[in-house]
Amino acid sequence: MEYQVLLEKPKSFYQNYPRKAGNIEVTHYCPGCGHGVAHKYIAEALDRLDLQDRTVLISPVGCSVFAYYYFDVGNEQAAHGRAPALATGVKRALPNSIVISYQGDGDLAAIGTAEIIHAANRGEQITVIFINNAIYGMTGGQMAPTTLEGQKTSTSPLGRNPANEGFPIRMAELLATLEAPVYVERVSLHDVKNRNKARQAIYKALKCQKDRKGFSMVEILSQCPTGWKMDPPESLKWVAEKMVSYFPLGVKVDRIDESEPVTRPEQIWDPEVIIRNLGLVTLDIRQRADRSAIAEIHRNPRFKIAGFGGQGVLTMGIILAACGMIEDYNVAWLPSYGPEMRGGTAHCHVTISSKPIGSPLVSSSTVCIAMNKPSQEKFEKELVPGGLLIRNTSMIDVPPARTDIDVVSIPAAEMATEIGSLKVQNMVILGAYLEKSKLIHPETLEMVLKGMLKKAALLDMNMKALEAGREHVRKNA
């Protein structure tokens, strides 16, 4: 492999590192810390492989949480342990990006164990840089899953005892037992020779991703002088003498040469394919509501739909999202419910938009559907001025507190019971909403319901409920 020593600062770093506190010429890491060295090798490899403009670095929770201050690439910061999940999302949404999940051992091997194992097992085309410093550095030196036997930390003051705390986990070996990973190597930063090997391994892992070969991970044995209460030279010695003997260095898996470049099938993201696979479409005719007839407030709506579990709150959201997909909108549906089977509270966030959706969370809604009193009280506050509140007055005996919103009051539960089943109260509400907003073509909705409800009698009752809701709005307009 052609190798060139770079003496200048890699381009993939910012020239300086402006941040709230601290000297902008240097990083926030402690003197002698391994993170900065690992950062340098990543930046060098990105330069050499010409990947800077395509790279998204996911920083974790841990001492490296601020990696985004240093790398002049796309940056995201994940919740603790979730970097591989976020990396998966980024890579799948942007298949041409180069995605790096940068993680400490508390992050990757404790709280994030499930995420890393499943990302590796799925063969996500990401590169994981795993900094194993045998401790939780950021929070003051607690025991990590990689803490060595006998090692004293603030939470194992007598030394780690396997009888009590289990044995240190060898993550590289563990992931190497899986079928999918293409390249996994463990390296160390304790001397020049090993640093060069670390530099080459990081380059190789990123090249593996560039060549679309599959999942790669480099585990780096890295010194944490502060957490270990040592000076930097002592900490290097400790890595060499203690860590390397428990965590053997070297390649654990290398299937790069025998692996064909993988391209994930793009059509999987085609909404039409998804809708058909879900059985949501039974007809070929695709109708669209006339968008020019939709009032401004009802374009690109953001919903909060809430009630008791069992009131069809989540289903209402799914139906709306499915209708939006069929009519070529971007959609998001995010459910939230308690652990109870029935009777707990449930709500969902739904966004239907002709623009890209940044986040599925709806914190300020244009439509609030309240199926019961607590839902009205909790969520009407979030409506934008002029937004629409649809309230199921069968279950709400207080008026809305807001006076700057549009309100549709409808006794949906009573109307549904009259039609034949309390279960269709959500359809009464949906009918009312669609009549009011004109967002979705009636045939689109019928198509979705036909896909979901296979029994004719059930479909009939749901269609009646929808019509009853529409009729209510027409009469009370």
Ligand SMILES: Cc1ncc(C[n+]2csc(CCOP(=O)(O)OP(=O)(O)O)c2C)c(N)n1
């Ligand atoms: C959900 C959650 N739990 C716990 C924490 C506290 N916390 C912050 S960093 C950290 C451990 C970091 O250790 P490691 O991943 O080894 O990284 P290092 O700091 O050593 O680089 C913990 C437990 C948190 N921020 N979020």
Ligand code: SF4
């Ligand atoms: S606490 Fe340890 S891992 Fe964190 S910056 Fe300091 S030396 Fe590095």
